[in-house]
Amino acid sequence: MVHEVRGVVARAKGAPVSLETILVPDPGPGEALVQVQACGVCHTDLHYREGGINDEFPFLLGHEAAGVVESVGPDVTHVKPGDFVVLNWRAVCGQCRACKRGRPWYCFDTHNATQKMTLADGTVLSPALGIGAFADKTLVAAGQCTVVSTVDPAAAGLLGCGVMAGFGAAVNTAPVQQGDTVAVIGCGGVGNAAIAGALYAGARQVIAVDLDDRKLGWAREFGATHTVNATGDVVAELRALTGGFGPDVVIDAVGRPETFRQAFDARDLAGTVVLVGVPNPTMVLEIPLIEIFGHGGQTKSSWYGDCLPERDFPLLVDLWQQGRFPLDRFVSERIGLDGVEAAFHKMERGEVLRSVVVL
Numbered sequence: 001m002v003h004e005v006r007g008v009v010a011r012a013k014g015a016p017v018s019l020e021t022i023l024v025p026d027p028g029p030g031e032a033l034v035q036v037q038a039c040g041v042c043h044t045d046l047h048y049r050e051g052g053i054n055d056e057f058p059f060l061l062g063h064e065a066a067g068v069v070e071s072v073g074p075d076v077t078h079v080k081p082g083d084f085v086v087l088n089w090r091a092v093c094g095q096c097r098a099c100k101r102g103r104p105w106y107c108f109d110t111h112n113a114t115q116k117m118t119l120a121d122g123t124v125l126s127p128a129l130g131i132g133a134f135a136d137k138t139l140v141a142a143g144q145c146t147v148v149s150t151v152d153p154a155a156a157g158l159l160g161c162g163v164m165a166g167f168g169a170a171v172n173t174a175p176v177q178q179g180d181t182v183a184v185i186g187c188g189g190v191g192n193a194a195i196a197g198a199l200y201a202g203a204r205q206v207i208a209v210d211l212d213d214r215k216l217g218w219a220r221e222f223g224a225t226h227t228v229n230a231t232g233d234v235v236a237e238l239r240a241l242t243g244g245f246g247p248d249v250v251i252d253a254v255g256r257p258e259t260f261r262q263a264f265d266a267r268d269l270a271g272t273v274v275l276v277g278v279p280n281p282t283m284v285l286e287i288p289l290i291e292i293f294g295h296g297g298q299t300k301s302s303w304y305g306d307c308l309p310e311r312d313f314p315l316l317v318d319l320w321q322q323g324r325f326p327l328d329r330f331v332s333e334r335i336g337l338d339g340v341e342a343a344f345h346k347m348e349r350g351e352v353l354r355s356v357v358v359l
């Protein structure tokens with residue numbers, strides 16, 4: 001059976017998204033059909049729409065989602081119809097060289113659904129990050145479904161991307177150590193999750209950096225101990241706030257050459273830079289090799305916060321329910337499927353941390 005449902009589609013580079021009828025197949029082997037209950041609007045969806053990820057238009061957008069499993073393929077055992085799940089975009093294979101070496105968070109062959117979702121005329125859709133959840137239903141690899149206890153889907157879905165990426169950038173990738181000084185450049189959904197993660201890991205100072213004072217105010221609410229408006233000299237201000245040395249860890253949650261350069265320069269000698277913001281393919285950065293050598297330390301990228309969904313999503317739900325991680329504070333507004341284009345503009349104007357489509 002084919003399910004005819006609504007989905008938010010980016011048809012062409014830079015063009016406004018449109019709400020379309022899409023066709024979603026029943027799950028085959030290794031797949032699960034999920035009734036989407038909520039899906040957050042992440043900056044990565046906008047990157048897709050802008051052609052900043054790849055050119056495989058049309059995209060079925062949305063990838064920060066929670067919902068209920070409707071049906072599963074014949075061989076699927078780890079999830080069943082009725083399970084409340086958060087969707088993840090890195091279902092690890094267990095077979096590749098990274099998995100075999102015991103580093104499954106780097107898995108080089110993550111799984112997505114094999115069958116394609118299409119427009120009504122049969123045009124194949126590219127689901128954002130292999131999910132495509134701005135839709136009433138979506139088809140994913142069963143391993144992309146992580147069961148968590150039933151909680152508000154609008155908040156839980158955010159674990160599926162930005163919140164996990166930011167939290168994990170601090171806790172898993174850096175990893176922030178007890179007593180570290182940390183700066184986070186860019187305080188959107190990802191950056192504030194990194195701030196919360198750094199605090200959870202025991203940072204003694206967490207400095208929020210953003211161009212927008214409203215974002216800096218929110219960062220304080222997430223526990224940032226200091227703020228720096230990025231219109232000034234970010235490197236000098238970060239050094240001044242850390243005894244003249246620079247933070248032990250600087251997390252770039254913007255992903256532009258200038259923010260990466262600030263992160264690279266501002267950290268202490270032998271400090272760590274974590275790039276969790278996603279640059280577009282045209283961005284280039286030149287750094288004298290002697291500075292890379294002379295500064296020492298580490299520069300790391302954080303794919304999905306180096307998370308393991310089966311380990312980390314239930315953990316974050318527990319921390320949230322215990323009042324130790326403010327997951328629901330990332331939800332700025334609840335919108336319908338027809339509100340995604342407007343949500344992109346609110347994101348660009350800095351008015352929201354997360355707009356969440358609720359179905």
Ligand SMILES: NC(=O)c1ccc[n+]([C@@H]2O[C@H](COP(=O)([O-])OP(=O)(O)OC[C@H]3O[C@@H](n4cnc5c(N)ncnc54)[C@H](O)[C@@H]3O)[C@@H](O)[C@H]2O)c1
Nearest residue numbers: 043044165186187188189190210211230276277278303304
């Ligand atoms: N690595 C991953 O796995 C992963 C996962 C999700 C999102 N991302 C990426 O993380 C980035 C942030 O996503 P988001 O959803 O939080 O976006 P967002 O738009 O909500 O937040 C970005 C923030 O950066 C600020 N900013 C922009 N330019 C700046 C500058 N020059 N200096 C300081 N601050 C600046 C903005 O004011 C805004 O507050 C995006 O690039 C997104 O694609 C990466």
Ligand SMILES: [Zn+2]
Nearest residue numbers: 093096099107
């Ligand atoms: Zn693997």
Ligand SMILES: [Zn+2]
Nearest residue numbers: 042044161162
């Ligand atoms: Zn995302």
